[in-house]
Amino acid sequence: TQLLEQSPQFLSIQEGENLTVYCNSSSVFSSLQWYRQEPGEGPVLLVTVVTGGEVKKLKRLTFQFGDARKDSSLHITAAQPGDTGLYLCAEWGYSTLTFGKGTMLLVSP
Amino acid sequence: GAVVSQHPSWVICKSGTSVKIECRSLDFQATTMFWYRQFPKQSLMLMATSNEGSKATYEQGVEKDKFLINHASLTLSTLTVTSAHPEDSSFYICSARAGAWGTDTQYFGPGTRLTVL
Numbered sequence: 001t002q003l004l005e006q007s008p009q010f011l012s013i014q015e016g017e018n019l020t021v022y023c024n025s026s027s028v029f030s031s032l033q034w035y036r037q038e039p040g041e042g043p044v045l046l047v048t049v050v051t052g053g054e055v056k057k058l059k060r061l062t063f064q065f066g067d068a069r070k071d072s073s074l075h076i077t078a079a080q081p082g083d084t085g086l087y088l089c090a091e092w093g094y095s096t097l098t099f100g101k102g103t104m105l106l107v108s109p
Numbered sequence: 110g111a112v113v114s115q116h117p118s119w120v121i122c123k124s125g126t127s128v129k130i131e132c133r134s135l136d137f138q139a140t141t142m143f144w145y146r147q148f149p150k151q152s153l154m155l156m157a158t159s160n161e162g163s164k165a166t167y168e169q170g171v172e173k174d175k176f177l178i179n180h181a182s183l184t185l186s187t188l189t190v191t192s193a194h195p196e197d198s199s200f201y202i203c204s205a206r207a208g209a210w211g212t213d214t215q216y217f218g219p220g221t222r223l224t225v226l
Contacts, residue, residue, distance in 0.1 A: 035217075041219050044217070096143070
């Protein structure tokens with residue numbers, strides 16, 4: 001089972017700031033998904049990246065997949081309180097998902 | 110998008126009792142459903158994978174006699190926590206996958222908060 005490392009574990013910022021969170025592995029990802037989970041809710045899929053070097057944008061969120069497919073990042077521009085939540089990366093494998101420990105983001109007004 | 114529901118959303122029970130949690134795919138047929146457990150401030154840990162009409166496959170360290178999973182139809186899977194104890198208190202989340210391929214998207218339910226007194 002691949003070990004996914006996410007950093008930072010916790011991030012507290014003010015509304016309007018930019019931030020980047022990271023997901024790394026010592027092994028090559030087959031493909032990677034990013035989820036956001038709000039307290040007391042199930043995770044919601046944000047994006048799936050498959051190709052090395054791939055960049056995807058979802059409004060203010062930019063997702064990058066490393067060229068070697070061993071790392072990924074999520075950049076949020078002008079964060080808003082509604083972005084608060086647990087951001088999880090997960091390897092999308094042959095039959096199951098393996099989640100990282102997540103980055104807890106708190107955006108204060 | 111595909112919707113997965115869970116019932117109940119929260120439950121409190123006494124130690125030693127059993128609790129059943131339902132997971133339903135509302136607008137699609139789920140060939141495979143997954144059960145996860147999430148402790149506070151931690152990530153999701155896969156407990157078991159169930160395919161409709163067959164026995165569930167449990168992850169290492171998960172007691173199959175304690176966490177009974179039934180996937181009797183293509184839209185319903187149940188998780189029964191038998192003889193629950195306080196250490197079983199957790200957030201239980203199910204997900205459902207429409208296709209048979211591992212590359213098909215999993216859709217997650219809203220979770221069930223279990224508190225065992």
